Amino acid sequence: MNLLQHHFPQLTPQQLELFKQFEAEFRATNEAINLVSRPDMENFTERHVLHSLGIAKVVQFPKGSAVLDVGTGGGLPGLPLAILFPEVHFHLVDSIGKKIRAVQFMAAALGLNNVTAEQTRAEQVRAKYDFVVSRAVARLATFHPWIAHRFKPQGAPGAGLYYLKGGDLTEEIAESGLKARVTNLSDFYPEEFFETKKVVFVPAK
Structure with a gap:
């Protein structure tokens, strides 16, 4: 937990306790349905929790706003962000039933009423959101059309897609034809894992 406190000193004791509980729940669930690989599990706080919270280094979701997490898998980045922003509503979607059942179970176990x-698939979601978050589900050119019409007409400040990606994204962004702003997570996290990790922001139209 020291890593978390170091990078997010504003966390309350209750939030730190929730992150601890989240890791315990995730470990137990992972044994049963293999949400992430074993090496990743050994570095869970760094590779999953801090990585998810990298979005919060780029945007602060305002109280009362709504966030859609597409392809959430085991609840990432949605569940860590929901702990960090208790007054923001998060809707987590994935096409794989057992993963969503695991997410529902973990959210209930943690008492996360904002989740x-x-x-379902992103294309089938009908509600509108201020923000969309996701972790490297597909190339930007493929992914963005799925969520392009999921934004509220008058969204919160900074409304848009915040996409966690890695590597050199020059070609991928050019291929998508989107106006994107890239933030290097290495600007905030000195750990080696984050050297090539980025948050890509595409504003809502």
Whole structure:
């Protein structure tokens, strides 16, 4: 937990306790349905929790706003962000039923009343959101059309897609034809894992 406190000194004792509980729940669930690889599990706080919270280094979701997490898998980045922003509503979607059931179970175990989770594809979601978050589900050119119409007409300040990606994204962004702003997570996290990790922001139209 020291890593978390170091990078997010504003966390309350309750939030730190929730992150500890989240890791315990995630470990237990991972044994049963293999949400992430074993080496990743050994570096869970760094590779999953801090990585998810990298989005919060780029944007602060305002109280009362709504966030859609697409392809959430085991609840990443949605669940860590929901702990960090308790007054923001998060809707987590994934097409794989057992993953969503695991997310629903973990959210309930943690008492996260600001989280809902649903087995569906991004293209089938009908509600509108201020923000969309996701972790490297597909190339930007493929992914963005799935969520382009999911934004509220009058969204919160900074509304748009915040996409966690890695590596050199020059070609991928050019291919998508989108106006994107890239933030290097290495600007905030000195750990080696984050050397090539980025947050790509695409504003809502």
